[in-house]
Structure formats: C-alpha cells, structure tokens
Amino acid sequence: MKLSTKGRYGLRAVLDIALHSEEEAVALSTIAERQSISISYLEQLIAKLKKAGIVSSTRGAKGGYILAKAPSMISVGEILRALEGNLDPVDCAEIVGGETTCNASDICVTKYVWKRISDSINSAVDNLMLSELVEESKARLKEGLDDKSMNDSMC
Amino acid sequence: MKLSTKGRYGLRAVLDIALHSEEEAVALSTIAERQSISISYLEQLIAKLKKAGIVSSTRGAKGGYILAKAPSMISVGEILRALEGNLDPVDCAEIVGGETTCNASDICVTKYVWKRISDSINSAVDNLMLSELVEESKARLKEGLDDKSMNDSMC
DNA sequence: CAAAAGACCAACTAAAATACTCGGAATTAA
DNA sequence: TTAATTCCGAGTATTTTAGTTGGTCTTTTG
Numbered sequence A, B: 001m002k003l004s005t006k007g008r009y010g011l012r013a014v015l016d017i018a019l020h021s022e023e024e025a026v027a028l029s030t031i032a033e034r035q036s037i038s039i040s041y042l043e044q045l046i047a048k049l050k051k052a053g054i055v056s057s058t059r060g061a062k063g064g065y066i067l068a069k070a071p072s073m074i075s076v077g078e079i080l081r082a083l084e085g086n087l088d089p090v091d092c093a094e095i096v097g098g099e100t101t102c103n104a105s106d107i108c109v110t111k112y113v114w115k116r117i118s119d120s121i122n123s124a125v126d127n128l129m130l131s132e133l134v135e136e137s138k139a140r141l142k143e144g145l146d147d148k149s150m151n152d153s154m155c
Numbered sequence C: 001c002a003a004a005a006g007a008c009c010a011a012c013t014a015a016a017a018t019a020c021t022c023g024g025a026a027t028t029a030a
Numbered sequence D: 001t002t003a004a005t006t007c008c009g010a011g012t013a014t015t016t017t018a019g020t021t022g023g024t025c026t027t028t029t030g
Helices: A005-020 A028-035 A039-051 A076-084 A110-126 A130-142 A147-151 B005-020 B028-035 B039-051 B076-084 B110-126 B130-142 B147-151
Strands: A055-058 A064-067 B055-058 B064-067
Touching: A005 A028, A005 A039, A005 A064, A005 A076, A005 A130, A005 B110, A028 A039, A028 A064, A039 A055, A039 A076, A076 A110, A076 A130, A110 B005, A110 B110, A110 B130, A130 B110, B005 B028, B005 B039, B005 B064, B005 B076, B005 B130, B028 B039, B028 B064, B039 B055, B039 B076, B076 B110, B076 B130
Parallel strands: none
Antiparallel strands: A055 A064, B055 B064
16 A cells, blocks of 8 residues: 555656746756656656656757646646556446446445545545645745755655 | 555455354354455464454364454454555655654655645544444345355455 | 757566465364 | 364565666757
C-alpha cells in the first residue's frame, strides 16, 4: 500500500516545474539535479506526465518543460494517476461497477471495503490542486528558507 | 498503491472466521479451501492476525481459529494494518509528526499530500467495523445465494 | 553551418518485494 | 497412540521497481 518513487519523484518534479518555469522552460537536467533524481529515470516519469497533458515540452537547445495548464487546473490526483496508474487499492473491475473480471461480483462483500478506500483516496487527491502546493512552497520560501534546503527534503 | 494479497486474502479469512466460528473453531485447512487460498501461505497471514490479537487459536485435533473479540470491536483498519503494516502511502516519519528521518521536514511540501492521503485512508478503514461486513454477508446469504458462490468472489 | 544543448525512445539489468512452498516439531482430542 | 491440527523457520520462483545504457531527432547560438 505504498506509493512508488514514480509518484513521489514525479510530484516533486511537477512542483519544481510549477515553481521555476514562469520565465523559461526548465531542462530535465536542471530538475533532476535540483531534486536529486537520476536524470534518465526522471525522463520516464516526465514522459508519462507529458502524455497525460500535465506538462508540455519544447525540444532543442533552450528547450525544456513547462506546465501544460494553470496549476489551479491540475489536481494532485491527476498527477499521481498519470504516474502510478489508478489509485485503487485493488484491481477489481467491480470497484467501478464493471461486470467483467470478478463475476461473483454482487455477492462480494470485501469489494465494499475496497470501494470505500478507493473513494476516500480519490476524493482526497482530486480536491487538492497543484496551485495549493505552489502557494505553500512560495510562502515557505519567503520565510527565509532558501531554495536549496527545500530540495533536500525527501518526502 | 495496491494492497497486496496479504491484505486481500487476510480480510477474507477474518470474515470467513467471523461467519463460521460461532459453533466451533474453524481449521486453517477449511478456510483455505473455502477461500481458495494456499493453506501454507494463509498460515503466515493468520499468524499476523493472531499476533495482533484479532483471532485466537486452539491447537491439536478439533482445534482452529475464532475471533479474539466481538466483530463490532474489530475495525477493518486494524485487520489491514496487522496484515500490511501501516497504510501510509509513503514511509516518511513526518507524516506522523516525528522529526527523525526526513530532516528538512518543515520545508517539505509534498508531505502534506501524503498526510492528506494517509488520513483519508485511515479514517475510511477505521470507521468500518468487521460486524458491518458480517451483517452484509448474512443479508446476502439470506437472499438465497449459497455459501459456495460467495467464496468464489475474488475481490 | 557546425556543434552544443536538449528532448525523445527502446531496450536492458540489478535489486527488492511478493507470493508462495517445504519440512518438520509441538499439541490435543478421540 | 494416532490422526488432526497449530506453529515455526527457512527456502525459492516470479514479478515489480528502480533504475541504466546507448542512441536518435530537434533547435538555438557562435
């Protein structure tokens, strides 16, 4: 029941882009260094984010990444799902009402447990917008904490 | 971000015990067969449940397992944590307020995301009691669905 | 125009976690 | 005393995770 590094690194990367791409696109290598993530691994994560329409890129020298839309239009749920796949605690079609996989579906009681967990996770992350994280970060930076110490945090 | 078979099988096992141990203790082999779970794997899961004080056992012939307390006193959260370890989405001390691991803690913004997810999962499972699942199961059985088809459900 | 900076892509690999299996010892009812 | 059962520790196969490697395509800039 753990988020993988995909979700953890990826969210940090998006936040990094949100905070640093106002003037110009940020290069993968810059994010990787600032966040202490392997550049080639990060590449894969950003690819997912791009495919999901969360970030957009410009190639070539001076290229890099920016957000594809306003941070207030990007939910944390959207980001995490792009990176991790769905956030459901089990891969059970019934959770979303399908009838395919688990065909003894309507007598499956534990599925209500999974649905309950699923709903709570999704509503938690879908109601949290990237913009809120951006505001929080900026507020903390203003309190005199420099950018560098910011990036050392591993959570 | 998936529950492992430990949590899935284990919860089904506890529910099985709750539903079948009113007269006499249920043997591991019975649960395993009824739930289509490998007996020797299930053994390990039940051991965790026992250590957590959720089930209790009697050894020897005619032995088996019963619940260690009333189903209304056992939360689904308690069961899942016994099986899976904590349900936090990341192993980050700061999530619970500690100061040990992640020492750039107070400038770590993503931790609020993890805390939010963590809280929502835990409150969802802690407010759901085993007794509710038992009631639900019994209600479904009364509707004419036999015990066997019940156990075929994989969720 | 060349060369550096950068995104993009597809495989490959090492390590860790998961999902088991196996062999036996201790306990108890019949 | 024997069959049924829990209990225990170790071993293993498979899958997933967390990367790495080596290269191609694109764009700016000297």
